[in-house]
Amino acid sequence: MGIRVFNVAEKHSVARDVSAILARNQGGLRSRDGRYRKWHSCDPLDLYHAPVKKHVPQDKLNIKQTLEEEARKCQWLILWLDCDREGENIAFEVVQVCTEANRQLNVWRARFSSIIEREIHQSIQRLGRPNQLFSDAVDVRQEIDLRIGASFTRFQTMLLRDAFVLDFAADGRNVILSYGPCQFPTLGFVVERYWEIQSHEPEEFWTINCTHNSDDCIASFNWMRGHLFDYTCAVIIYEMCIQEPTATVTQVRQRETLKRPPHPLSTIELEKRASRYFRMGAKQTMKVAEELYLSGFISYPRTETDSFSPETDLHTIVQDQQQHPVWGSYAQRLLDPGEGLWRNPSNGGHDDKAHPPIHPTKFSGGESSWTPDHHKLYELVVRHFLACVSQPAVGAETTVDIDIAGELFSTTGRVILAKNYLEVYRFESWGGSIIPTYTQGHQFIPTTLTLDSGVTRPPPLLSEADLMECMDKAGIGTDATMHDHIQKLLDRYYATKDMNTTRFTPTHLGEALVMGYDDMGYELWKPYLRAMMESDMKAVSIGTKNKAEVLATCLQQMKACFQDAKLNKAKLFEAMDVFFERANRPVGNEQHTFGEVVRRCDRCQESDMVLKRKPDGNFMVGCLGYPQCKNVVWLPGPISEASVTTTVCSTCTPGPVFMIQFKFRRLEIPMHFSTEHLGCVGGCDDILKQLIETCGTGSRDILGVSGRGRGSNTSSSNVQQSIPRQRTCTNCRQTGHTSNNCPSQASRSRSARSQGTNQQGEPSIPCGTCGNPCTLRTANTESNRGKKFYSCQGCNFFIWEDVYNERNAPSSNHSNRASAQSRRGGRGRGGRSGRSASNTNGGNFVSARSVTNTNGGNFVSATGEPITDRRCFICQDPSHFANVCPSRGM
DNA sequence: GCAAGGTC
Numbered sequence: 001m002g003i004r005v006f007n008v009a010e011k012h013s014v015a016r017d018v019s020a021i022l023a024r025n026q027g028g029l030r031s032r033d034g035r036y037r038k039w040h041s042c043d044p045l046d047l048y049h050a051p052v053k054k055h056v057p058q059d060k061l062n063i064k065q066t067l068e069e070e071a072r073k074c075q076w077l078i079l080w081l082d083c084d085r086e087g088e089n090i091a092f093e094v095v096q097v098c099t100e101a102n103r104q105l106n107v108w109r110a111r112f113s114s115i116i117e118r119e120i121h122q123s124i125q126r127l128g129r130p131n132q133l134f135s136d137a138v139d140v141r142q143e144i145d146l147r148i149g150a151s152f153t154r155f156q157t158m159l160l161r162d163a164f165v166l167d168f169a170a171d172g173r174n175v176i177l178s179y180g181p182c183q184f185p186t187l188g189f190v191v192e193r194y195w196e197i198q199s200h201e202p203e204e205f206w207t208i209n210c211t212h213n214s215d216d217c218i219a220s221f222n223w224m225r226g227h228l229f230d231y232t233c234a235v236i237i238y239e240m241c242i243q244e245p246t247a248t249v250t251q252v253r254q255r256e257t258l259k260r261p262p263h264p265l266s267t268i269e270l271e272k273r274a275s276r277y278f279r280m281g282a283k284q285t286m287k288v289a290e291e292l293y294l295s296g297f298i299s300y301p302r303t304e305t306d307s308f309s310p311e312t313d314l315h316t317i318v319q320d321q322q323q324h325p326v327w328g329s330y331a332q333r334l335l336d337p338g339e340g341l342w343r344n345p346s347n348g349g350h351d352d353k354a355h356p357p358i359h360p361t362k363f364s365g366g367e368s369s370w371t372p373d374h375h376k377l378y379e380l381v382v383r384h385f386l387a388c389v390s391q392p393a394v395g396a397e398t399t400v401d402i403d404i405a406g407e408l409f410s411t412t413g414r415v416i417l418a419k420n421y422l423e424v425y426r427f428e429s430w431g432g433s434i435i436p437t438y439t440q441g442h443q444f445i446p447t448t449l450t451l452d453s454g455v456t457r458p459p460p461l462l463s464e465a466d467l468m469e470c471m472d473k474a475g476i477g478t479d480a481t482m483h484d485h486i487q488k489l490l491d492r493y494y495a496t497k498d499m500n501t502t503r504f505t506p507t508h509l510g511e512a513l514v515m516g517y518d519d520m521g522y523e524l525w526k527p528y529l530r531a532m533m534e535s536d537m538k539a540v541s542i543g544t545k546n547k548a549e550v551l552a553t554c555l556q557q558m559k560a561c562f563q564d565a566k567l568n569k570a571k572l573f574e575a576m577d578v579f580f581e582r583a584n585r586p587v588g589n590e591q592h593t594f595g596e597v598v599r600r601c602d603r604c605q606e607s608d609m610v611l612k613r614k615p616d617g618n619f620m621v622g623c624l625g626y627p628q629c630k631n632v633v634w635l636p637g638p639i640s641e642a643s644v645t646t647t648v649c650s651t652c653t654p655g656p657v658f659m660i661q662f663k664f665r666r667l668e669i670p671m672h673f674s675t676e677h678l679g680c681v682g683g684c685d686d687i688l689k690q691l692i693e694t695c696g697t698g699s700r701d702i703l704g705v706s707g708r709g710r711g712s713n714t715s716s717s718n719v720q721q722s723i724p725r726q727r728t729c730t731n732c733r734q735t736g737h738t739s740n741n742c743p744s745q746a747s748r749s750r751s752a753r754s755q756g757t758n759q760q761g762e763p764s765i766p767c768g769t770c771g772n773p774c775t776l777r778t779a780n781t782e783s784n785r786g787k788k789f790y791s792c793q794g795c796n797f798f799i800w801e802d803v804y805n806e807r808n809a810p811s812s813n814h815s816n817r818a819s820a821q822s823r824r825g826g827r828g829r830g831g832r833s834g835r836s837a838s839n840t841n842g843g844n845f846v847s848a849r850s851v852t853n854t855n856g857g858n859f860v861s862a863t864g865e866p867i868t869d870r871r872c873f874i875c876q877d878p879s880h881f882a883n884v885c886p887s888r889g890m
Numbered sequence: 891g892c893a894a895g896g897t898c
Contacts, residue, residue, distance in 0.1 A: 011897070039891065047892090086896055142894075149893030157892080180893045290898090302896095481895065 006074035006105075008067070008094050010081040013294055017115045018080055022124070024117075029054040029093045039158070040624050041607050043597060044151040045566070048559040052143055056097075064097055071098035071105060078108045079130060084354040085541055089138035091130045116361075137541035140550050144533060145181055148558050152179035152524075155562070156513070159569055164580040168493050168507065176492065177513065181530050182477045183488045188525035189470040190495050191506045191514040193462045200458030206234035206451060208241060210402075210409050213447045214436035221247075221402060221409035221446075227454065237407060238451040244405040245449055249442040251401040257414070259393040259430050261421040263306040263348030264357030265384045267479030268472050270301065270377075272465040273384075277427045278376050279502060282464055282483035288373045289358070296362045298381050302480040303355035306348025312356060314345070314389055320363040321382055330424045331386060341420060345388040359385045383424050390421035393430055400438045404446070411435060461503035474527035475534045508579035516572035520565060596644035598681060599657040603631040609681075611644050611660060621660075621681050633681045636691035638668035645678065652682025668695060776801060 007022075009015035036042050036050045056064045071077065077098050081087040091109065099105050108127040112119050157177045166172030207227040212219045228234045262269070270289065274280040280288075289301035308314060321331040333339045360382045366375055394417045401410045413435030416422075422430060462470070467486060471477055477485050486504075489495040494510035497503070506514070514525045523529075533554065539545035597608040598621050607624040609631065619642045621633040635642070641663040648656040662677045669675070669691060679685045764776065776788055788801035 037891095044892095082896085090896065138895080145893045145895085147893090151892085153892035174891085176891060178892060182894065294898095478895070484894085 003076050004074045005076040005078055006070045006098070007078045007080055008098075010087055010090060013296075014080055014115060018120055021115075021117050021120045029056055029096075035606075039154050042624060043608070043610060044154040044158075045559070045562060046597070046608075047147050047151040047154075048555055048562065052146065054093075067094065067097045068101035071101040074102070075104065076106045076108060078110050078127065080110050080112075082354060083111050084352060085134045085138050085537070087354070088131050088134035089142075092132070092135040095130065131541075133543050134541050136547040137537040140540055140547055140554075141533065141537055143551060144554050144558070147555060148562075149178070149180045151562055152565070153177070155179075155566065156572065160572060160576055163573070163583055164576050165583050166493075166509065166580065168509065177509070178488070178492055179524075180485075180488070181533065182481070182485045183492075183494075184525050185474065185476050185527040185530055186467065186471060186485045187489055187494050187506065187510050188514055188527070189467060190462055190489065190504045191511055191525070193459065193466075194506050194511070197458040197461065200456075202455040202457070203229060204231075204453055204455050205229050206231055206453050208234070208238050208407070208409075209448070209450050209452055210247070210404065210446045211448045212247070212436065212444060214444070217434050217436055218447075219400065219411045219413070219435040221400075221411045224408040224410060234451060238449075240405045241407055241449055245445055247402040247404045247409070247444050247446055249400060249438045249440055250403050250408070251399075252438055252440055253399045255397055256417070257395045257397045259395065259422070259428075260346070261343075261387040261390055261392060261425065262384065264308055264345050264388050265359070265381065266304055266306045266348070266350060266357060267302050268304075268468055268482065269306065270358055270380070271483065272468055273427065274377060274380060275464045275468075275502060277380065278373075280373060280376070281502070282468065283487055284373065285377065286480075286483055288371075288377045292374060292378055292381075295367075297360065297364055297378055299357075299359050299361050300355045301358055302478075303358060304350050304352035304479050305355055305357050306350045308345055308357060308359075317359055317361075317385065318389065321360065321386065323363060324365060324382075327383060327386060327424055334386065334389060341391055342389060343391045357388075380427070383426065387421040387425035390424065391418070393420050393422045394418040395430065395432060398435065400435065404449070461498075461501070461505055464497075464502050464504075467504060471527075475531050476527055512575040512579050513572070515578070516575035517565070519571040519575060520568040522561060522565065524561070524565075597658070598644055598660065599652075600654065601631050602654060609633070611642060634692065634697035635662075635681070636664070636669075636688060637696045638665045638691070639663070640665050647678065649680040649682050649684060651684040652680060657682040664691070670694060 007015070007018065009018060033050055033053050036047060042050070077095070079091040079094060081091040081094070095107055099107070107130065109130045110123040110127060112123040153176065156179060157175075160177055161175055162173060164172075166175050169175045205227040206229075207225075208223045210221040210223075212221070225237075228237075265273075267286075271282040271285050274285040275282060286301065289298065292298045293301050315335065318331050318334050322328050322335070324331065334341050358381055360378070364378060366378075370378075396415045396417055398413045398415075399410060400413075401408060403409075414430075414432040415434065416430060416432050422428060464486065468482055471482055471485070476482070489504070489510070490497060492509075493507055494513070495504045495506050498505070517524045536545060536550045536554065540547050540550055596611045598611050599609050601607050601609050601623040604623060609621050609623050611619065611621050619635045619639045621635065623631040639662055642660050644658050645661050647659040649659055657680060659678050659680050662679050664673065664675045664677065666675050673687070673691065677687055679688050681688070
């Protein structure tokens, strides 16, 4: 009895073709973890260590079932998944499902780079085993992307969405401010170019141009000095030339030049060229290419490879095209050795070891079902392929140098001797201009000799092709996903695309986010993180690094970065303030959601209880399940600092209940209490109870600020239930009055906006946002331990001490807007220059002074008037030219 | 509701 083999492919087209070929001779797992899926179920920081579970989603269960059923019937499993790292990972998912159903399965991996008969048979002959290391590398990437993406996306969305009026979206409250290791660097490229443009200061320059008409053609000579920024200098030289305008040919050089055909076509090149030649967006290009691939007309369109393997039968591919009415004759000539047109394709230097370059796989003279885009793309693929196997174009170039009054000028003319590949590759041209015949020593009077001005121009906004080039160089995304990342910028309102120019401009939102992280000093918007991950993945895939080590190291770094970002969130607020109004609506809990986990909620038993600081500066421990769960533990008012420790209370249940290190304000607590206390909110802590009894909880519900449920029916906490609360003034934190009639206010109002100390003697500064005092604190995070910062007791305002001091130094005139300006100003010149030497004709030279020789040797002005006024340009004296002007002191 | 990578 023969062996029954179960063949599994990644695409049904592969399954169809492989089975068809072999017969002639005889969905995926997704990651999730239920408990952490709801945004409010945990602190986003928890996402760095939450377990990752893989499961088969509901709508793919039928695939799993089919795999299991077939696996049970077979002895062999052959994996025909795509031959790249991602394919290897999917292969292992298939193996997992199938071997669970049939432990006896003999698992094989088929490796192939195209679905052609010969190759399929070869791969059957050379079956190997799946490569665990390739799959591991993908697991690493998946997990890092998921943790970083989810944590930062939740963080910045919950932090900013409700705090600002995001008027670009119909419902700003549903906007998602996503972060991803690919989409953010892509945004970074767009913003960086935009800043470069903003900071550009146009500078006027001057150049001398010379033309000569002869033999019915024109030569345009360029000044060897290029251009000068010094007007006086340029004028002096120009006047010297006018004084002695005879040109002498000093050198004539002739040489043969080649224009080489492009490398074989990779996905990125396909996208870039379709954008350039047809203005087809990358997304549309991939959609059409996918359809052409699925109907068999072109090879797999997602490939990094830009060189053909020596085994590829290139001639057969050309033969298929011989019958085409337009390029068929070119294909015939290619195959005719007598023509000498054939050349083996160049090697672009990239090979993904999975797919060949994109090439035609089936002839078509155009299908009736095709849209114009299908026609265009198929034509591009075919012509590109034919160009790749063609000789380069050959040209004869003539360069002529001339001398006018000691100044050198040069021109180049080109005659194309053989078009070769350019005959079929109609998308490219080779500018050739015919110039008059010159010989060395030949003299002539220029037809025109002009002094022209121009202004330096900033670079253009990034086009889709530019953006893809940036991403490609930095290794952002894959050939298959690059266009998705670009699209994501548009979907998230981070950037807009001009439909005419296909160029990208960042929106205020996009700019603010990049600015915020940039101000923190993080390069999260730069491509380095992805580049590092990519190199680590590569190391895992070849076995030089261990999967677990790479994961641990990367996540540890990103977690520290995330914690820092939380601490520095004021930077994001400041950047958003530059562009957006603050929302008037009461900010949801989301802004204050984050906190350190104290325990699992003992009431709902679903979410965590976290230590949080409320907008009024007081501390509380609340359930993240709010508003479904209103469990809350109130804490004494006089707390100045509180942080959750890793110490677990030995008494309270259900555990673990992590203890909190408190620091109390000396003046607000009875003398016999210590200012330091390691306490528990699980109900066992008598000191906390006594302090609440004596000093109150500091809750501000009496002022109508805190709206969270606080009745006796809202908490199961012993502390909260047993203690009546007292009113505490938010200014001085004493009981017995409110901030409205606080005795400290009269004396403080005048000094409210200067640096000083608060009522407790702590150094404080006035908050720039709400006016409340910001007290000086010391950071306790891993990366900033010991660093001082001011934190507002009334709002989210936060500023590092050194930054505050720098900004408030006597010479500083810093402001948020000035900061944005100076960033855009790049070199600190503050945006657009006052010297608005604007280029009034859209980038072409604006002639300042020009003279034209059309009347047999005498120069006339551009308007045709004879030039009689030959005064010195500097002093206006008609007796000399500027080059000998006495005012120059020469 | 979140990433990026596959596929359709």
